[in-house]
Amino acid sequence: MDSLITAAARALAAGDPLGALKRVALRDDAPALALRGIAMAQLGDLVRAKSLLKSAARAFGSRDVVARARCVVAEAEIALVSRDLTWPAKALDTARAALEKHDDRVNAAHAGTLAARRLLLIGRLNEAERLLSQIDPTPLPPALRAGYELAAAGIAIRRVRTKIARAALARAEDAARVAGIPALKAEVESVSLLMTRPAARLIADGGERPLLLEEVEALLASDTLVMDACRNVVRDAGTVVSLATRPVLFSLARTLAEEWPGDAPRDLLVRRAFRARHADESHRARLRVEIGRLRSELVALAEVNATDRGFALAPRRAREVAVMAPPVEEQHATVLAFLADGESWSSSALAIALGASSRTVQRTLEQLAEAGKVQPFGRGRARRWMTPPVPGFPTTLLLPGPLPRS
Known part of the structure; x- marks a missing residue:
């Protein structure tokens, strides 16, 4: 040389x-x-x-x-x-x-x-x-x-x-x-x-506050029954139950946790889980079915008891109940979280990272562009999408991954 x-x-x-x-x-x-x-x-x-x-x-x-x-x-x-x-x-x-x-x-x-x-x-x-x-x-x-x-x-x-x-x-x-x-x-x-940035929000006792990563780790190791809305799982210090493929059940579990130690009214559960403005008899019938399924999923962690106006969560081992939610929640928060790293992404790369179809990601990007939250540049295969870092959004390193097991 x-x-x-x-x-x-x-x-x-x-x-x-x-x-x-x-x-x-x-x-x-x-x-x-x-x-x-x-x-x-x-x-x-x-x-x-x-x-x-x-x-x-x-x-x-x-x-x-x-x-x-x-x-x-x-x-x-x-x-x-x-x-x-x-x-x-x-x-x-x-x-x-x-x-x-x-x-x-x-x-x-x-x-x-x-x-x-x-x-x-x-x-x-x-x-x-x-x-x-x-x-x-x-x-x-x-x-x-x-x-x-x-x-x-x-x-x-x-x-x-x-x-x-x-x-x-x-x-x-x-x-x-x-x-x-x-x-x-x-x-x-x-x-x-x-x-040093918030990795999640803690929702408990009628209020909420941001959590740093150390605080998230401490929460997951505590004797609290945690509804993890970052990963759609329910866990206490010894057991993890994934509801990632059961969004209706997780929505019910989260609503029950947010209302704990009180009960959650049936109308509230219907609105949250089924996105219905008013609960009719068909909604109430479906609610009973989904609550039965939730009881089966959470049998090792908690009971779901009927009350006069709705249902209440009763942990088996945990002393407290809390919801751990992402720092910011909106319809396309995960896509924005990837783009918040300041790099330019193609729609195909985002599809691979998200495990979604390219067309689904493309539609999402177009909606975000119309709302002024992302900007495209280039054309055809060279087209890329990016946005300045969004305050409050986790970067890709803080996006959901497998929970540590005890």
Whole structure:
């Protein structure tokens, strides 16, 4: 490798893309194209960066397996930053395997970290955690170590493990400081701020207040019967009952919890669960059926007793009852939560992250655009959606994930 390529690579490692471009901007050989692509990515021109990296991969040829694999890893990182979740994940897996085979452990570990962060973004926490556990972060340079620790912190935040999250963020901060890359420091600081923002609202005793992540963790570990409206589950310290696929039952359970220790009137339960303005005899009959189903679901946690005017919740073990709701509740809060990270998203990427159809997401985005809450730019396949961070909305790291089990 000649001296200009070496100097450009060192400049990129130090977070100086302009310094790297000064050395290789006029060169079209494969190593120079790859370095130019990475430099353009650091400068924010992701479209140009992807084009240069593809050209570099072609220029390296089929014999230079390691160099081509490194280009694929760089493309994957750009795809992650640009929220291009349709980028082929199998290509990254193949590149990682090639790097491991040729003993390029640092870049193989980086590829694994990128794959874990993608899985985290689309809510596949078990797979992300399993993949990250296979990576030894010890040999990683500071910049890549910071990325690894950010992924670990993201998983811990989603699983509501605050001590583990804070420890990972502290290690990420140390690594970013050693790396000396301003953009990396800013990313770590941005994630660290999540620990100081409300992660949920506590509704109990006729009032409500915001909860930080530590307070959420304490609530879930307490002897309180919690109706978790972030995940549509009911739990106490020992048992979790998911009603994620039973929205009517969860609506009834939440209404009963909000009225506890008193009872919930039948008219209120009908309005909340069935969205009916007035309760007629058919609604009352359906209410009796759904209450029977709710009793069966909550048999290990609570009783649902009939009263003169409605129904009342009676916990079996818990001493208190509370509702834990998202910081902000509105019809399309989950879509806005993803867009609140300040990045531009395509409708297809949002569909993958949300587990919904592309058409459903497109209709939602169009409704939000009409309300002035999101803005599109670009046309056709290049169209992206974004919004400035919305006060009160959790970022993607705080979106619902599996609850920790005792």
